[in-house]
Amino acid sequence: MDFLTLFAIYGIVVLGCILLMCTYTSQVETSLGRLGNFSTKVSSLFLPEWLQTTLRGAFHRLFHQQNRLFVALHFMLEAAVYGEFTFEVFGYCREMGFGINGLLWPYWLFAVKTYFFYRCSTKDPGTIKRSNHGQLLQVYPYDGLMFREATSCPTCEFVKPARSKHCWICNRCVHRFDHHCVWVNNCIGALNLKYFLAYLVTLTAAVASVTLLTGGLLLQAVLSSDLINATYIDNSGLTHPVGLLFIIQHLFLTFPRIVFMLGFLIFLFLLLVGYTFFHFYLSLSNKTSNEWYKLRSLVLCHHLHNSQGNIYFKGLVANLKEIFQPVNTSEKKSN
Ligand SMILES: [Zn+2]
Ligand SMILES: [Zn+2]
Known part of the structure; x- marks a missing residue:
């Protein structure tokens, strides 16, 4: 095959x-x-x-x-990638003269990423309880569009503060609800969004570092064997230079697991870069994933102009500050 x-x-x-x-x-x-x-x-x-x-x-x-299956899957996937990297790529890279400092980057990033994963999955995202409900009602004004006054949560039996949503997986209302993330087995809300963003950035960087080193190893293998200048003779006895497809097939036959892992890593990297950029776009425009979806539906269904929809926008720096220093519950409504 x-x-x-x-x-x-x-x-x-x-x-x-x-x-x-x-x-x-x-x-x-x-x-x-x-x-x-x-x-x-x-x-x-x-x-x-x-x-x-x-x-x-x-x-x-x-x-x-709610279950921990995705957390387990996540760790199994990481164990497979880091195991393959450690037992095959790391050794080959050392033999080819790659510096030890560069080779240790995936491990540093893994440690930092794991810390942010832990914080994101264990930190309270902003559960709305009877004790803080009154305060959270004061944090954001109702925009009358996505969030209307006097809308109650039938499960929690209180008036929903603006920008909150009931997570039916965790069965609780969450302040500035973004989404429920199966990978961290927790809701993403006002209080853990900063850890989620840091997790995404460090995870993307960790994947990028393993991808670059693995790609670098294969490139080095091609260059050191002078495969680029190799030729082959066809059935008619004519000589042809080998093409890119031949080199990829050769690498796949020589390093099957490493090439398969590299393909997976490139796919994962592109996915993560897109997802990370999307979340930074949301953060800079002071929207949650939930609001982005709601606004999109309103624009599509009611031909609403996009700029009419978000009263929570405060400016790029202030929007980011709100995530890294969530709005104090004692602050008053701005209108
Ligand atoms: Zn609720
Ligand atoms: Zn949830």
């Missing part, structure tokens, strides 16, 4: 998993939900009813109930 066939199988499996997740986990009102509805109809044509029910139940427990 050649590299491209293997890569195509890998891509189909990943896309299949994403489609399965859309089918059995998403909420109806989201884009993923609509995609999920469509794939539910398609899958019901060839999957028996009992299998659909089992899958729906398993994914519901996985995504819609």
Whole structure:
């Protein structure tokens, strides 16, 4: 089996998993939900009813109930990547003369990332309780658009402060609710958003460092073997220079695990960079993920101009300050 066939199988499996997740986990009102509805109809044509029910139940427990499975998965994935890096890449890099200081960067970043992960997953995101409810009502004004006065949470049985939302996975209302993150098994809210951002940045940097060293090792292997200048003879006896595809196939056959890991790392890095930029965009514009989605729906459904929607914008620096120094509950409403 050649590299491209293997890569195509890998891509189909990943896309299949994403489609399965859309089918059995998403909420109806989201884009993923609509995609999920469509794939539910398609899958019901060839999957028996009992299998659909089992899958729906398993994914519901996985995504819609609080559990530590994703935390365990997260650590297993890291153990696999760092194990492979330590036992194969690190040794080859040393043999090829890479400096020890550069090779230790992934480990430093791993330690810092793990600290922020711990803080993010254990810190209270801003649970609204009877004791702080009165104070939190004073923090943000109602914009009358996304958040309306006198809207009550039927579960917590109190009036919801502006920018709060009830997390139905954790079963609590959270102050300045952003989203529920399955990877850290916690809500992201006013009090732990700074740790979440720091976690995203350090995780992206850790992935980037392992990717660069692994890519550097493979590049060094190509350069030191002079593979770029190699030629091959075809069936007609003609000589051709080897192309990029040949080099990739050669590397895949020589270092299969390392090339597979590098492909995964590049994919993960691009995903993380996009997600991190998205969260910095939200932070700079003083929106939560929840508000971004609500505003987007309002713009789409009611043709509202985007700038009309966010009264919480205070300026770029002040917006960032609000995240790193969450609004004091004793501050008064600005209007
Ligand atoms: Zn609630
Ligand atoms: Zn939650």
